[in-house]
Amino acid sequence: MVGVIEKRDIRKLSLEEVKTFFVERGEKSFRAQQVYDWLWKKAAKDFDQMTNLSISTREMLKEHFTINHIRVDNMQRSEDGTIKNAVTLYDGLVVESVLIPTKDRITACVSSQVGCSLDCKFCATARLKRMRNLSPDEIYDQVVAIKQQAELFFNRPLTNIVFMGMGEPLLNYINVIEAITKLTSPEGLNMASRRITLSTVGIAKMIKKMADDDVKFNLAVSLHDAINETRSAIMPINETNPLEDLADALKYWYKKTKRKVTYEYVVWKDINDTQEHIQALVKFCKHIPCKVNLIEYNPIDDGVFQQASPEAVQRYQSTLEKNGIVARIRKSRGKDIDAACGQLANKS
Ligand code: SAH
Numbered sequence: 001m002v003g004v005i006e007k008r009d010i011r012k013l014s015l016e017e018v019k020t021f022f023v024e025r026g027e028k029s030f031r032a033q034q035v036y037d038w039l040w041k042k043a044a045k046d047f048d049q050m051t052n053l054s055i056s057t058r059e060m061l062k063e064h065f066t067i068n069h070i071r072v073d074n075m076q077r078s079e080d081g082t083i084k085n086a087v088t089l090y091d092g093l094v095v096e097s098v099l100i101p102t103k104d105r106i107t108a109c110v111s112s113q114v115g116c117s118l119d120c121k122f123c124a125t126a127r128l129k130r131m132r133n134l135s136p137d138e139i140y141d142q143v144v145a146i147k148q149q150a151e152l153f154f155n156r157p158l159t160n161i162v163f164m165g166m167g168e169p170l171l172n173y174i175n176v177i178e179a180i181t182k183l184t185s186p187e188g189l190n191m192a193s194r195r196i197t198l199s200t201v202g203i204a205k206m207i208k209k210m211a212d213d214d215v216k217f218n219l220a221v222s223l224h225d226a227i228n229e230t231r232s233a234i235m236p237i238n239e240t241n242p243l244e245d246l247a248d249a250l251k252y253w254y255k256k257t258k259r260k261v262t263y264e265y266v267v268w269k270d271i272n273d274t275q276e277h278i279q280a281l282v283k284f285c286k287h288i289p290c291k292v293n294l295i296e297y298n299p300i301d302d303g304v305f306q307q308a309s310p311e312a313v314q315r316y317q318s319t320l321e322k323n324g325i326v327a328r329i330r331k332s333r334g335k336d337i338d339a340a341c342g343q344l345a346n347k348s
Pocket of ligand 1: 107121122124164166167200220221295296298299341342343
């Protein structure tokens with residue numbers, strides 16, 4: 001079709017590219033900075049919000065570009081204050097993000113992929129097949145939406161970000177890093193890297209890559225068991241990425257970054273609630289400085305996995321602590337609205 005301009009998503013452009021766009025059309029290059037502020041600092045969804053630009057400039061932008069913003073279509077609030085968002089992407093696919101309030105923090109838990117390819121047997125997201133990676137701005141926008149909810153509903157600022165929503169962030173590495181770069185830059189939200197945690201199943205070669213890239217955020221690894229046979233049965237990724245490789249990568253990570261790792265660990269009845277598994281974990285924890293979060297199991301109605309007894313969890317905690325390893329028992333949040341870890345499955 002002659003004369004029709006194929007519109008691009010303007011947020012795929014760097015600041016330099018927006019500048020070039022303006023200069024080529026005889027406009028002042030500082031306009032680019034104004035547009036960029038609207039797009040990233042104020043998360044504008046429409047060119048008409050950009051009121052410091054003339055109407056003709058806005059029309060010109062509309063002719064060439066779209067803003068592929070996300071839409072929070074369904075917001076559910078838990079009894080404990082947790083908010084779960086169903087987030088519709090520009091192509092109609094849906095992911096979920098969660099706001100978790102505590103006494104001194106407000107944490108945004110965000111998704112990095114639509115669905116997940118890893119098939120962890122205890123996780124509801126695994127039932128959705130992986131559809132696609134999220135783009136950097138789709139990740140960024142989830143944080144902005146939660147930041148706005150924090151201010152609106154709690155009158156408090158957003159303090160932390162965790163990549164513990166849907167998907168495996170290390171299988172969408174480039175986009176996740178780009179989103180984090182924006183989130184931590186003065187052009188974006190100016191968040192501190194040390195308040196961001198990326199959670200992964202523990203893909204060894206990507207952990208090494210992060211160490212090489214000198215990333216400044218925190219690393220959490222979903223461990224759940226430190227015996228290969230058991231871990232492979234519940235997390236198939238472990239078959240090709242066994243604990244030995246994971247330990248190697250973590251040692252490399254620590255050598256380069258000097259930062260502790262957090263292990264996430266669920267204790268299940270008849271799966272990993274015995275002394276043998278506790279001892280294996282203690283041994284694994286000796287590789288590098290770390291701490292263990294013993295997280296509560298959030299049932300996904302499959303009948304196979306059941307939370308272990310409080311005594312079993314206690315046994316884990318006291319054995320770890322006796323060995324000088326910090327271990328915390330974490331209550332889950334937002335369970336009543338299926339917003340807790342592993343429950344994100346686009347039910348609504
Ligand atoms: N793919 C990343 C991030 C998503 S899962 C990862 O695996 O770390 C976020 C956390 O929730 C992980 O620690 C995961 O193991 C945990 N999780 C998954 N299903 C769960 C469930 N049903 N109950 C409790 N935690 C669960």
